[in-house]
Amino acid sequence: MIDVFFDGEDLTGVASTQDISPGGLYMNTQAEIPEGAVLTLRIPLEGHDVVCNGEVVYSNPGRGVGVNFQGLSDEDRGHLERALAGG
Numbered sequence: 001m002i003d004v005f006f007d008g009e010d011l012t013g014v015a016s017t018q019d020i021s022p023g024g025l026y027m028n029t030q031a032e033i034p035e036g037a038v039l040t041l042r043i044p045l046e047g048h049d050v051v052c053n054g055e056v057v058y059s060n061p062g063r064g065v066g067v068n069f070q071g072l073s074d075e076d077r078g079h080l081e082r083a084l085a086g087g
Contacts, residue, residue, distance in 0.1 A: 001016045001017070001018055002016065002017050002018070002020060002043060002044075002045070003015075003016055003043075003044060004016065004017050004025065004027045004041060004042075004043050005041070005042040005043075005044075006027070006029075006039045006040065006041055006042075006054075007039065007040045008037060008038055008039035008040055009033060009034070009037040009038075009039065011031050011033060011039075013029060013031050015027035015028055015029035015031075015064070016028050020043075020080075020084065021084070022069075022072075022077055022080055022081050022084070023068060023069060024054065024057075024066065024067050024068040024069050025043075025054075025066075025067055025069075026058075026064055026065070026066045026067070027064055027065060027067065028063070028064040029064055029065065030062050030063075032059075032061045032062065033056050033059055033065050034056065034059055035056050035057060035058065035059045036055065036056060037055070037056040038053055038054070038055050038056075038070070039053065039054050039055075039056065039067065040052075040053055040054075041053070041054045041067070041069075043080075045079060045080065045083040046079075046083050048079050050072070050076045050079060050080050051076065052069050052070065052071050052072040052073070052076060053069075053070040053071050054067035054068060054069050054070060055067065055068050055070055
């Protein structure tokens with residue numbers, strides 16, 4: 001389980017994910033975040049914080065949201081890909 005810190009749409013919180021890829025993630029949260037919302041995300045991975053914006057493309061209120069990453073730097077994308085590959 002990976003923690004995901006989010007901020008935006010008058011919401012701030014911590015969610016969790018097991019479903020993450022270089023393109024986005026699904027985060028489990030009871031926060032009601034509407035589709036189209038843009039969030040700032042911080043994802044701590046192996047001693048490095050991946051920080052980017054993400055647009056909510058799917059919302060299941062009270063359960064979680066699907067988010068597409070926006071503006072992920074090449075460095076952060078590379079770090080994310082290495083972490084997901086196991087090192």
